[in-house]
Amino acid sequence: EVQLVESGGGLVQPGRSLKLSCAASGFTFSNYGMHWIRQAPTKGLEWVASISPSGGSTYYRDSVKGRFTISRDNAKSTLYLQMDSLRSEDTATYYCATDDILFDYWGQGVMVTVSS
Amino acid sequence: IQLTQSPSLLSASVGDRVTLSCKGSQNINNYLAWYQQKLGEAPKLLIYKTNSLQTGIPSRFSGSGSGTDYTLTISSLHSEDLATYYCYQYNNGWTFGGGTKLELK
Numbered sequence: 372e373v374q375l376v377e378s379g380g381g382l383v384q385p386g387r388s389l390k391l392s393c394a395a396s397g398f399t400f401s402n403y404g405m406h407w408i409r410q411a412p413t414k415g416l417e418w419v420a421s422i423s424p425s426g427g428s429t430y431y432r433d434s435v436k437g438r439f440t441i442s443r444d445n446a447k448s449t450l451y452l453q454m455d456s457l458r459s460e461d462t463a464t465y466y467c468a469t470d471d472i473l474f475d476y477w478g479q480g481v482m483v484t485v486s487s
Numbered sequence: 488i489q490l491t492q493s494p495s496l497l498s499a500s501v502g503d504r505v506t507l508s509c510k511g512s513q514n515i516n517n518y519l520a521w522y523q524q525k526l527g528e529a530p531k532l533l534i535y536k537t538n539s540l541q542t543g544i545p546s547r548f549s550g551s552g553s554g555t556d557y558t559l560t561i562s563s564l565h566s567e568d569l570a571t572y573y574c575y576q577y578n579n580g581w582t583f584g585g586g587t588k589l590e591l592k
Contacts (some may be wrong), residue, residue: 406581413586414532415571415573415583415585416522416524416573416575416583416586416587417583418580418581418582418583421581425556430580466529466530471538472520472532472535473535473576475532475535475541477529477530478529480529481527
């Protein structure tokens with residue numbers, strides 16, 4: 372059974388950092404690109420960042436460029452999102468998801484709240 | 488690419504035929520998918536590549552379109568279809584539309 376399990380969320384002050392993890396199981400993690408997608412409270416879905424299967428290519432939405440870093444450890448089947456200089460507008464549920472429309476799986480999401 | 492969904496809120500009755508629209512700011516080349524999201528849950532893929540039904544999704548859901556304009560149709564609304572629907576393009580980067588919330592009239 373394919374599973375994606377996010378962790379690392381919580382309450383953090385503006386300007387501080389947080390690192391999310393997404394543990395994958397039930398498939399060959401190193402074969403798939405991965406996304407981080409977020410959803411602010413009562414708002415829509417927003418693509419945040421993506422990474423290629425090898426980790427050699429990364430992509431970010433403009434509002435997080437220079438602040439967020441997506442990475443992966445294929446040996447541990449784990450995806451990461453390092454979030455620095457957090458802002459109140461980064462408050463959201465963060466989902467990890469596979470980047471293959473024919474192999475579409477999402478985690479259950481992890482909440483990040485940026486507030487003083 | 489930006490995606491604009493309309494309407495943002497749709498009220499319908501069980502049994503109604505429902506049509507949701509998604510318009511791209513440029514050609515999406517049919518790389519358009521639809522997701523359903525219920526409160527407190529992760530999104531679920533319904534349709535990919537404009538009109539391909541994901542495994543396990545009821546046949547009352549269908550998709551159509553080309554170029555910049557795409558449509559999700561529910562042929563006969565069931566109560567369990569009440570949710571928010573998002574279109575998603577994966578032709579050039581990745582973008583979600585703003586969503587259409589489907590509620591009971």
